Amino acid sequence: MPSRQTVQDFIALVEQGKYVEAIEQFYAPDATMQENSEPPRRGRDVLLAYERAVIAACSAMRTLPVDSWLVDGDFVVIHWVFEFTRLSGKTMRIDELSHQRWQGEKIVEERFFYDPVAAVADQDEDSLL
DSSP states (O other): OOOHHHHHHHHHHHHTTOHHHHHHHHEEEEEEEEETTSOOEESHHHHHHHHHHHHHTEEEEEEOOOOOEEEETTEEEEEEEEEEEETTSOEEEEEEEEEEEEETTEEEEEEEEOOHHHHHTTOOTTOOO
């Protein structure tokens, strides 16, 4: 079970735009991430590669301050709002809930829940987002 301070530290790193560092520091080596009902990505190295590709596809990424999150034993739910500016100049906003399972102080499973229609509204066909 993560401490509330650990979760606050994780949120702070993401809010600072240190997405790669957050994965490196807070995800277990065998962690998974899943977008809605898509198959999960497996392994921290895969998560890092995907995150770097998303960052490279954007001229700007921003995380709005988190105002709602909870810890219940090994489970954490965070309400995130992300804003992306694609290299083309198109913008996208994702308002999502992240459901995480922690083992100790590391995330081992994470699943994102968001409106997929809103997430693809301004995307290019070859988008990672």
